Amino acid sequence: MFIEYLSLTDFRTYPQLDLALGPGVTVFVGANGIGKTNIVEAIGYLASLSSHRVSSDAPLVRFGTGQALVRARVVRGQQATSLELELNPGKANRARINRANPVRARDILGILRTVLFAPEDLALVKGDPSSRRRFLDELLTSLVPHHAATRSDYERVLKQRNALLKSARGRFSSSHEATLEVWDHHLAQAGAALVKARLELVQLLQPRLGQAYAALTDGSKQARAVYRSTLESPLADDGEPETGGLPEAAEMPGELAGLDLDQLRQRYLEALRRQRRREVERGISLVGPHRDELELWLGPVPAKGYASHGETWSLALALRLASYYVLCEDEQVPGATPVLILDDVFAELDTQRREKLAGIVAGAEQVLVTAAVAEDIPAALRGGQITVVPGGIFDGRQTA
Template structure:
């Protein structure tokens, strides 16, 4: 798939952007902080309904505005579709498909498919498990959009159950309160039911993704130790096997038993301590965890291998996602630059950001869009000042 056009209105630093796109490579060139990454983030929002940089929507809206609009014309599986996402401060986001409003933004999932590699991806290796869980869930949503509804419903159950635990904690510590316990038990059942489905989906995804990660890492770091991944639920006792993790009936029973065993802990702490929101995507180099043991170069390679593997997995599903590379070539050595450029040359549409063109491998080629910024403080505005299409010998000034 590819985008033929992208329009932003009041999205972060862009009061307005109308960008025509084509297949092949498009490079956004400009100094750091000029708004290049905002363009890639907007496309990620259309693909996953979430940002790869922030957890909330408020920072996506230009200062002083109440909402932002992202619109794209997507060519997907021989069809052209117009998709729009309105990001609203303090209100629910809205979406349109082919100019018609849809009941939920989740209904636009699947129209735009993308894989982004950015410096923030180092956190996938170095930081806490929440980022790795989000990585799995975002990929699962692109493959099976219905997963977005499942994840949303599970999150609601966890919030409701946790609120109930906090409110009832004091009373339960003083004396048994059968009514409060019964209320919590109702949510136990729902959490186990939805949680088992999420665990099964994640475990199946990791089983497919694992060999692709190992292969991609070996290409990027051929002299390093082998890279492997594993899905590890946070359970006491023996961890179920891969087949058991994907058996929803089995996992529902396991989660219910774990909830019962940890009831006292949950009451004391006023938290939901059991479920896939606590699980881990384990990254290993050889026999050691990558977190804490990987060198700087190995960390870059592992993070990049996760994204390349995601790209290849989506392709196995007969998808051709947009590949977006956010200011990463400047951080890579010559060998890794070449390996990444080789991957990019086989992708239908590639969007790249760079501070200076010299950071890019010559093999990328493609259109160059030069990004500038005017104004100061909250009045700063991103703009494209020049577009160069070397293959056509064409230069367009301003936008």
Template sequence: MFVRELALRDFRSWRELDLEFAAEPAILVGRNGFGKTNVLEALYFATNLRSHRVSSDAALVADGADSARIATTVHNDGRELSMELTVNRVGANRVSLNTRPVKRHREVIGVLRSVMFAPEDLLLVRGEPNDRRRFLDEVITGLGPGAVAAKADYDRVLRQRAALLKTAGAALRRGGDHAESVISTLDVWDAQLAGFGAQVTANRLAVTRAVGPHFAQAYAAIAPHSRPASLAYRAAVGPEVAEADGAPRPVADIEQVLLEALAAARDKEIDRGVCLVGPHRDDLDIRLGDQPAKGYASHGESWSLALALRLATVELARADGVEPVIMLDDVFAELDSRRREHLVGYTAGAEQLLVTAAVPEDLPPGVRGRRLTVEMKQDEDDAADTAVSRRSLVVGDDKLDDDE
């Protein structure tokens, strides 16, 4: 799989970009803040229908524009699909596949499969549970539109139930019909939250089981003298949702566990006005030996663990018969020489490798290919002779040879 064409309009710092790619490495070189990462972010968005850096899509739209456009053509095993995404500053986004509007945006999930390595990956080990949940949900997109839909439905119910909980206490204190209405409505939301939450939990458990062996193997290769690394999914409701006798727990069983936990926590939830039960409170337990990696792993070990997680997702896609596009966003500047060499060797066989670097010297030997030089242009208002906007431009396109 590789991206053959990418066009951006009013996407972050790119007012206009039209690029043709091939099944080969492409390296975007430019100073920090010049827009290199924005190109990879656009492809990440085309993969996951969300940014890896911000939660609001409005931040992706260039200043002064109402919408941004991402258009890409993906070549996969002799077949090509073209996808266009319109990201609106206000209102719903639009998606089309081969010029046909797509009503359910999740239908385009899987057209492009990519894995991004970025400096922010260190948060997978040292950050908060939300960073690790996001990683799992990103990998789950590879399971197809159904898994993506379950998470979207869960998030929708979670928001609506949380809004009800904020007003539930006052309604119950008024009593009468108000109290009865709150209780009956909460019962409905509890059932939906448990149902969708069970699917989300089951999907995350499945991904953790699938990624785990690849992760352990990748970490052992990167850090052969370190302790063994392992993964486990930690559900806030307790170990009852984990595997039973080595077999996945049925979704119906997980749903029942969540329902019981919701019933037990109802008074506390109403008192605090927040949802205390569900997979939005779970975590991915990364362990080094018999200790949690967070708080015990050194800086070098943490980077090795983060790299191993990303390498494991590549192997998971390959096991599914897909060679994903691999994107390396300024990671070589963060790694020591040994980890650089391992990453270079691992990605050498990628069908398409996209790399960003501040300067060519950040690139280790072995990373060679097409080089695109990115600069930032500052437009001026001719009348006032003042800078009014900044935009990214590709100002060079050449080959980075082995002898450079």
């Protein structure tokens, strides 16, 4: 899979940008703050409907305008597909596939697949659990696009249930109790679907994570991921699952992975009943996928709080590489290797990690790299170079 053509209209700093691309390595070089990341951010957004830099669409639309357009032609095997995405802050985004009538934005998910490496990835290891939950859910949606609806359904139910708990706080009545029971069943149903999908994904990721971390390091430590659910772990005061910080916690057999949807739903109903008093007191839902954690371990200790800076970088990169391997091995979409995007990563890495990462990704069908200094790019990734200038690009053949 590769992007053959990209067009941006009023996206970030670009009034208009038209760019021809192709297989192999393309390096975008330019001073910091000049717009390199804006280009690859648009590609990542077209694939995932989310940005690795901001949580809302408004900053993606050029200041003073009301709408941005991202267009691309994606080639997979012998088939080319044209995609167009309208970003309308405050309104529903719309999309077009092969210039047909507008469809929901999420209907284009899965057509373009990307794996994006960026300095922000350190949060996957050092940040709070929400960063790791987002990582799982975005990969899940890329792998199985209909899970965008699974995630959306859960978030909708959670919002409604939280609103009820908040309104009932301090004056909980029998009518609140009856209504909450209804929302409990909705939350259990939606939560079971999301957690089952996440558990299956973690099982796919686990061996690839170990493989990727070993390839980036000397292999002296094993990298692992453990899904910690509010269904099987006690809640800490902040509502997140407690781990105990013990080595044996990483060896849990994963009982939940063997349960079917109905069994998971029953587990949620039981957990919600146990936490009823606490949830009513606090006015918020304390059980569910929104409180779960993906724990990362190096050897016998959790990475968060124990890993060195270099180990943290290697583990973050390994997570992205593992997701790349999972997508490449997807039997439902054979041959659809993701576009690899490395956004200003090499400036953050030492020479050894630069060379190892470059050697691993160089063989991908399409690799897009951004760098402030061309010398930061390892020799294995010194492909075609495009210079980014204020308001556009210059690659020796075209300007925009």
